[in-house]
Amino acid sequence: MRMKTIRKEEGPIAGRPVTNQRSLLLDIIRQANRHLDADELYRLAKKREPRISLATVYRNLKLFKELGLIAERKLGDTHSHYEIRGAADHHHLVCLGCGQVIEFESPFIAKATDKIKRENDFDVTSIQLKMEGYCSKCKKKMK
Amino acid sequence: MRMKTIRKEEGPIAGRPVTNQRSLLLDIIRQANRHLDADELYRLAKKREPRISLATVYRNLKLFKELGLIAERKLGDTHSHYEIRGAADHHHLVCLGCGQVIEFESPFIAKATDKIKRENDFDVTSIQLKMEGYCSKCKKKMK
DNA sequence: ATGAAAGATGCAAACATTTGAAAAATATTT
DNA sequence: AAATATTTTTCAAATGTTTGCATCTTTCAT
Ligand SMILES: [Zn+2]
Ligand SMILES: [Zn+2]
Ligand SMILES: [Zn+2]
Ligand SMILES: [Zn+2]
Numbered sequence: 001m002r003m004k005t006i007r008k009e010e011g012p013i014a015g016r017p018v019t020n021q022r023s024l025l026l027d028i029i030r031q032a033n034r035h036l037d038a039d040e041l042y043r044l045a046k047k048r049e050p051r052i053s054l055a056t057v058y059r060n061l062k063l064f065k066e067l068g069l070i071a072e073r074k075l076g077d078t079h080s081h082y083e084i085r086g087a088a089d090h091h092h093l094v095c096l097g098c099g100q101v102i103e104f105e106s107p108f109i110a111k112a113t114d115k116i117k118r119e120n121d122f123d124v125t126s127i128q129l130k131m132e133g134y135c136s137k138c139k140k141k142m143k
Numbered sequence: 144m145r146m147k148t149i150r151k152e153e154g155p156i157a158g159r160p161v162t163n164q165r166s167l168l169l170d171i172i173r174q175a176n177r178h179l180d181a182d183e184l185y186r187l188a189k190k191r192e193p194r195i196s197l198a199t200v201y202r203n204l205k206l207f208k209e210l211g212l213i214a215e216r217k218l219g220d221t222h223s224h225y226e227i228r229g230a231a232d233h234h235h236l237v238c239l240g241c242g243q244v245i246e247f248e249s250p251f252i253a254k255a256t257d258k259i260k261r262e263n264d265f266d267v268t269s270i271q272l273k274m275e276g277y278c279s280k281c282k283k284k285m286k
Numbered sequence: 287a288t289g290a291a292a293g294a295t296g297c298a299a300a301c302a303t304t305t306g307a308a309a310a311a312t313a314t315t316t
Numbered sequence: 317a318a319a320t321a322t323t324t325t326t327c328a329a330a331t332g333t334t335t336g337c338a339t340c341t342t343t344c345a346t
Contacts, residue, residue, distance in 0.1 A: 001221055004295080009311080010190075016214045016293080016294090017292085017293060017294065017341075017342045017343065018342080019293095019294060019295080019340070019342075020341095021294080021295075022294085032173070037332095038332080038333080039332085051295090051296080052294070052296090053293085053296045053297070054296095054332095054333090055295075055296065055297080055298095055333090055334080055335085056295055056296070058332095058333060058334070059295085059334085059335095060171040060294095062334090064281045078304060078331070078332070079331085079332055079333085080332090080333090093259060093263060093265060093267075095265075096268070102263060102265075104259060104263075106255045106258065106259070108251045108252070108254045108255035108258065109251070109252070110253045111248045112251035112252055113274065114182075114247065114253065116236060116247060116249070116274060116314075119247075120236060120245055120246065120247075120278070120279075121278070121279035121282075122236060122238075122245075122272045122276050122277070122278055123276045123282050124236075124275070125239070125270070125275055125276040125277070126274070126275045126276070127273075127274050127275075128271075128272070128273045128274075128275075129270070129271070129272050129273075130270075130271045130272075131239070131256065131259060131265075131267045131269070131271075132267070132268055132269045132270075132271075133265050133266045133267040133268040133269070134265070134266045134268070135263070135264070135265055136263075136265070137266035139264075139266050151320065159323080159324090160311080160312045160313065160322085160323060160324065161312085162311070162312075162323090162324065162325080163311095164324085164325075165324090181302080181303080182302090186307090194325090194326080195325085195326090196304090196325070196326050196329095197302095198305085198326070198327080199324080199325055199326075200302080200327080201302090201303060201304070202304085202305095202324080202325085203324095205304090221301075221302070221333075222301085222302055222303085223302090223303090279341070
């Protein structure tokens, strides 16, 4: 129906058909620049593509994750959040008291990864690290 | 109905009523010594306490986790696994090719944790680290 | 441009987990 | 030991995520 001239090799969704749903979803995640959940993404996508289904959202989140384009985060809610994967991988510190999420990077994690790779002859493609505990404010409240 | 003389302060389930379901579940997890999922735990518990419900299993897994007795692991399946928390915390390396799970410990992770604690004045109570990738066998197959 | 093959989508159903509320068990007070 | 207060359990319903299958879309070869 529609005239599309995008070759599959050009886009970031390497080797896979480029559908409207796919580019739309990836576009929304890129623009968002924060931790989106599946339902937020679904509702945002519906505005531009009203017939899109939640299953498609989940299936593409899974695909984008496998392609290394996004990261899934389990931050403490009952559901997951997703964010774009940039140059430097970051990790999360979650306060069990107030729910605040602090993002951080750590050179020690890179060292640990190198060691693991060598010792196990393993090709590590992704690292998921979350630390939980209590922030300074919540620590004080608990006394 | 039943004569129980266990005082709540004695058991490991500090400050909480000690129910049959609770001690049974914790006992099974202790004995298992491997990564159990909620349904396996439920079926094992049913053998000794046929009226136990799956909701009780989930609610107690949540409690044990909060008390630091067990750890929840998301190893790549659609569902979680649980294991007892011993003296030394360990982490997981999951092969995306064959699904094998390698457990490891790392002093670098401890260093990273210390730094995070100091820099953010944060009291870290648990660390969840998973690395994904391809083991040596699966790497070779992919060539 | 057309047709065939491969792959994605939408829907509904299945699965995994959480939660409200009434009933039951445990703990505390008398 | 009985009465009361507190917490847990069960069941059922709700929420979050995955999956089978028929249909539609995209891609590839002509
Ligand atoms: Zn806090
Ligand atoms: Zn983040
Ligand atoms: Zn492997
Ligand atoms: Zn383990």
